[in-house]
Amino acid sequence: MGSAEWPSGLPESLGWFWWVSVAGTPPSHQLIPSSSPGHERRRGLGAAGGAAGGAAARCPPGKSPPVLALGQEGVLQELVLGAGQPPDPGISEEQRRAREEWEALEEIQSGLEGTSAAPPPPISFTEALQHFQSAELSESRGKVRAPGRRGILAALLRCLRGPPRLRPQLQGEQELALAMAQCALDDSERVHMRILQTIYRQLMRSRLGCPRYGAHWEQLGFQGVDPGTDLRGTGMLGLMQILFFVLDSRTLPLAQEIFQLSQHETQNFPFCIMSVNITRMVIQALREERLSRECNRRQQVIGVLNDLYAAAFLRLFHLWKGQHGTIADAGFFLKELELSTKKKPRQLLKSLEAYMSRGLQPPSSPSSQIHFTSICDPGVELEGDSQLI
Numbered sequence: 001m002g003s004a005e006w007p008s009g010l011p012e013s014l015g016w017f018w019w020v021s022v023a024g025t026p027p028s029h030q031l032i033p034s035s036s037p038g039h040e041r042r043r044g045l046g047a048a049g050g051a052a053g054g055a056a057a058r059c060p061p062g063k064s065p066p067v068l069a070l071g072q073e074g075v076l077q078e079l080v081l082g083a084g085q086p087p088d089p090g091i092s093e094e095q096r097r098a099r100e101e102w103e104a105l106e107e108i109q110s111g112l113e114g115t116s117a118a119p120p121p122p123i124s125f126t127e128a129l130q131h132f133q134s135a136e137l138s139e140s141r142g143k144v145r146a147p148g149r150r151g152i153l154a155a156l157l158r159c160l161r162g163p164p165r166l167r168p169q170l171q172g173e174q175e176l177a178l179a180m181a182q183c184a185l186d187d188s189e190r191v192h193m194r195i196l197q198t199i200y201r202q203l204m205r206s207r208l209g210c211p212r213y214g215a216h217w218e219q220l221g222f223q224g225v226d227p228g229t230d231l232r233g234t235g236m237l238g239l240m241q242i243l244f245f246v247l248d249s250r251t252l253p254l255a256q257e258i259f260q261l262s263q264h265e266t267q268n269f270p271f272c273i274m275s276v277n278i279t280r281m282v283i284q285a286l287r288e289e290r291l292s293r294e295c296n297r298r299q300q301v302i303g304v305l306n307d308l309y310a311a312a313f314l315r316l317f318h319l320w321k322g323q324h325g326t327i328a329d330a331g332f333f334l335k336e337l338e339l340s341t342k343k344k345p346r347q348l349l350k351s352l353e354a355y356m357s358r359g360l361q362p363p364s365s366p367s368s369q370i371h372f373t374s375i376c377d378p379g380v381e382l383e384g385d386s387q388l389i
Helices: 012-023 047-058 074-081 093-115 125-134 138-142 152-161 168-182 190-204 235-247 252-262 271-287 292-298 302-322 327-343 345-358
Strands: none
Touching (some): 168 235, 168 292, 235 302, 252 302, 292 302, 302 327, 327 345
């Protein structure tokens, strides 16, 4: 077909139809063959065609897209307003193809709207905790082991100078915390997915969600594409403590600074793996009744666990930053941290209180902090090896 002049007054958003019906074929507008997967769709749309395609995509199925200006272009009226009606023997082959393409675009949009799933909304720590408080968790509660028993001498010493047993009214909360540690991440549980999404958004400072699986979890410090595989020994309590850390206004600045250090060029470390290890230490201290005195004093268990978790992470931050630690030092730092959570939890908590009351950046050297017993102390027996999971 010969060259055709652009009609005056025709909006660019309708240019694709004009090229099809008048000029014969749109320049640089190609159709993917119908043999390809999915519906026939346009590829390589220019500015005019892209605008028209956008108008069609926004149109509800079964309805014709809006026509901004028709004027003297009666052909355009027939193309657009006649979409979805029986074929008119008076229209040309080019017009029929253009009409079919409009309908194909509407079907594609309808399919996308039906299959796309928005990421779950964020969740607060309180709402997440209420979910576990109301959930049955019978299977997880069945796996909860009783706190570790001590020898006769240790029992005698406890009668003389403690630590005391956990008060009966707090044992239900202790059981809940240990049950959460036995509860695995469940893809079918919406609250679990909301916890994951909230952690991702807070650490990445993003308003957008992310897929359930993918390399983006490695950026947060998980070992692979599925965070659920890294929660051995901590279960959902491991995620709940991260959630607390990144949502509580008192600890959020510390969490962000630690996460920033974990991305350092030479001092980097896997943030979430470190977090899971700290949660494991906190759980062990609870099992061994190392936290009973503090829980009794504050009349709560989960609050003490969360604060001890944050205090231990602060201690790790002091060690890592002050001693210019690298991933090769992780085992040594974790051993010292495990000793601190077992032997001196109250001192850890006091250091956290001092940090938050000052509202200052953590000091660059741990020398000014409370002295912790050396890991070489022969009187200290650690349970298992402290190492990255």
